[in-house]
Amino acid sequence: MRLSDRASDLPESGIRKFFELAEARDDVISLGVGEPDFSAPWAARTAAIDSLERGKTSYTSNRGMAALRERIAAHHERYDQSYDPTDEVLVTTGASEAVDLAFRALVDPGDTVAVHEPTYISYGPGIELAGGEQLTVPTRAEDDFALTREALEASGAADADLLVCCYPNNPTGATMTEEEYAEVAAFCRDEDLRVIADEIYAALTYGADHASIATRPGMRERTVVVNGFSKAYAMTGLRLGYALGPSEAIDAMNRIHQYTMLSAPTTPQYAAIEALDRCDDEVQEMIDEYNRRRRLVVSRFNEMGLDTFEPGGAFYAFPDCGGDDEAFAEELLEAQGVAVVPGSVFGAGGEGHLRVSYATSMRELKEATDRIATFVENR
């Protein structure tokens, strides 16, 4: 069948190759997984089951159930983000849909979208599908992969129309402080950039509260915040996310959403209400456990001589492997049966690094880091 040029031109994800290599073996400990190893809190799961038993299987409002939007708005007060649940919140099928809708609602053909890298792999294709062009803003290991005004200026982002910000960051685990955001926000105001802030890992920060670019002065009106239930509530497979933003942006996104998705799936919306009402303690337990693993993994990599900065969020460490990251990852898998993802898969600035997910049990993390230490010694 003849395919559209648009579809044909989309590149294969660089992660695919490592997935296939890892799948070909059955003795692999994987530190390559980008989702929690916990299951969704049991209370949230029972709420989903209960909704099915009560026959709640019809569509919801396009924007998502009002009861859920109210709770989402209330939940975001903890990040000093204030949004009206009636017209500034849109519930989507995963945060991925929210990102896609934001691109389609905010990008005109020929627009330039600045994206800091290394970062999550879906923005480039999303921009391309919306007819825009990506401008890459490399972040640097010496800045602990934070986005700086200097990096934005050096890459020509002043001419861009939009900026994508993803902190806490996948793959680096980097976070941004309010001070760091202040200079990025000033740049966005000076150069009239709108922002899509993917904050899916906002709940998973260690030692410091999550900071959002949307709460810097003058930024709320030019920012769409994307978040969801996948990471904090371990609900990846339930596919539920949302966008928060000024009503004209959310209206525009909802116009597309109503034709393409109609509404986010109903069952997960019931689970999400329960998650927001009753699952803070379970989320905190997950955060505490991730934090213990994070410290262990970072200290073990530094001990074995792979320089690793202290990641402030998400569940990734980003050690410097001192050379060709793809070769390192392939040889490590071959020699020791440990899967990690080469940093270069995540774009400029990721080369020479490895994304190490610590969303796996402490026992496996210890075994995997022991094997990596052996590999590094013998290499």
Add this chain to the structure above:
Amino acid sequence: MDAEREVLDVLARNAREDIDDIAAQTGLDADAVADAIDALEADNVVHGYQAVVDWDRVDEGKIRAVVEINVELDRETGYEQVADRIAKFPAVDALHLVSGDYDFAVEVLGETMQDVSRFISEQVAPMPEVTQTVTHYIMETYKDGGIRFEDGDDDDRLSVSP
């Protein structure tokens, strides 16, 4: 969170963590971890370290029972004195004073059901303060010490994902 609490949280999940790993997980140095463990033990916060055992999987395993015990107290004898006497029996694995319909919940371990029955009828029931016992044999244990007893590896996530 103070150092002792952080160390306690790690030990409560896995008492076999070595000091260096606890230090790595908590961000404390190894000496501070050792001091915290010493303090927890000295203050009787940590009374011991044990394996969580699924006795059903052990050849010649053990029988467990939960025994409800009601007691009658008098001027000279309070719960503390009765508890002290019950706790001294090696067959008593755990002993709790509880609210509700009975006074003590006792977890008893024995080699056989007869062992446990004999222990209750010959040692516990005859105690002058004990007015009633109800023994519940544990048929199956699904979770103990916060650990779900199952065969385990049901991680069905993709091995590598973005």
